[in-house]
Amino acid sequence: MRLPGGGEDARARLARASVLVVGAGGLGSPVVALLAGSGIGRLTVVDPDRVELSNLSRQTLFSSADVGRSKAEVAVERAASVDPDLSVVALVGTFRPEMVAGHDVVIDAADSSAVTRAVSDACAGADIPWVWGAVLGFDGQASTFWDSRGIDFHDLHPVDSPDSGSCEIDGVLPALCHAIGAVMASQVVAIVAGIGEPLLGAVVSVDASTWEWSRTALRRGPSSTRPSRSARVAVPELRAALSDSAAVEARPVVVDVRTDDERATGGIPGSTVPGRLPESASDLVVVCERGPRAEAWAISARSRVGARIRVLDGGMAAWRAAGGPLDVSPEPSRR
Template sequence: MRPIVEPAPTASAARRRLGSRTSPLPGVGDEGIRRLAAARVLVIGAGGLGSPVVALLAGAGLARLTIVDPDVVDPSNLARQTLFTAADVGRPKARVAAERASAVDPETEAVAVVAAFTPDVVAGHDVVVDAADSVLVTRAASDACAAAGVPLVWGSALGSDGQVSVFWDAAPDGAAVDFHDLHPDPFDDDGSCALDGVVPALCGVVGSVMAGQVFTLVTGVGDPLLGRVVTVDARTWCTVESPLRRGPASRRPPALPTLPSEPVRRIAPAALEARLALRTQGRDAFVLVDVRTDAELEATGVVPGAVRPDAVPAGAEVVVYCARGPRADAWATANGDGRTVTVLDGGMTAWLAEARPTAERPGRG
């Protein structure tokens, strides 16, 4: 496949030194270094996958590296998010990642966006890397990249399973595919590293392959994973390649609403338990909403005092939860105008993890 970036007229001596172990590769040469020097790459997420992606792209000699992430560094991140140290705890991930990238190559314009992904940030980039590991973000990023005509490098790592592919609606020679072809039917994004765990080294493997896909797309050296999905099993460290083809247009879902520009407010289970106690005493006022299915309610019960969404008074402050979080995030996004909405972090799964009390059925509001 042809390179997606035209080469810069020249590359500095520092850039040539930086690429001195890359340029000897067949097909790269000085022209490949100059293509990298002209490339503008957007990375969504600076966590388990984004860390190795940013670390490798920082040394690639890019024109611009934009990093989008609304979160701050947490101690639990340090085992797999290798960009960060204990001294970074509490600092915005995107900002720390941009600082690390600038330290490797001061010529790269490293841009930190400390906010949730919004489709408008895709503009002005040649390739986008989706390292957020969130179905909601991936669907929005896939739609935004399709509209902009730029390729999307996608990866996922959860438990012992990782996947990598490339989506590109404007790919030549009938090779166009996007995330909707892999997952034509919407599904809940209920998995998370916090609840299900992840093999730390798997993040490094998947993230490294993702960075390699950027190199392939920009330089034209090698074959990108366009129309192919590679699955990595961290139990055996074996890989499987599966073909991916464009699906029927009739099955392609409509684009999702624009994601919020600000991260969703969250509350830990212990903090919610404390607020519920204050509410019982008349010292706090909010509505607790359960957006799970009836079958889920019957299986686990509900957080005491929770109501169904149709019982929420207009304008009331809301704390909302689902099984693990993504459906609650979507409800908060759709219903956040004119009210304060907070999501229970980890959902009912996190609430039950420490044997907190439950009720058989929701209240009436």
């Protein structure tokens, strides 16, 4: 990379980086294409949709031969064809908060207000920077958020509001998708490798009818509705609450949000998974390997689960280190 700051250290940082792209549509397509050639080490793409003929004018990662195929799967195939050393993962389905764990940067290209807020809250809980972009008609915007560094999506949009339109229905200039997608991909390089300045604390906007660009500063908003950090429970406290001497009705329900493969190595006895929560549960303790995925799930569950939700401090790593008992045959997930 023959750019100022693009030496061996920058290339090494990119090679170690893991990036999650949420959405492989009008914005996600150029983002994936550009990241594939950037030298990153691992790329995960999540999208529930299949390629349609109407997508091809603006989603140029796909061809007519891909119609009917999963967007996520085609996207990672194209990325791997650019860089055979790139590790790729396709997640066919909707975004879940626990997906952000293990990634250095998340890119929200989903074109959905609900998904954007879910990404924002999950990344805030896991302390992961994330890149946002939006396009509609001739208008495009992009920014980078990192809650622990002072700015989050809630500062740009303090009040939740429904989507005001869609590219599919209202139209979008195809070149605008590529322009904003390029800005979003460049943010990964800026955050990971330090090549260029990330858009922390600023939003760039463009009117593609004239191609006039502007930059607007953001600041922490007093009325932002960002989520607070979940309460923690220490390993000794949880062990005591789950012991035989504890009253059955007072025992919390332990929710394990790790993958099936992780749970197969051992889980907390009696724990369950998100898809099998008992309706009567009033006290939940969420656990992952070290904490970030549990925090992300806890934040997202607050609005839909009528129970107290806490996170096991230190996760399963702390539980094992303290000699906590393990169930080596936990139930599979039902998500």
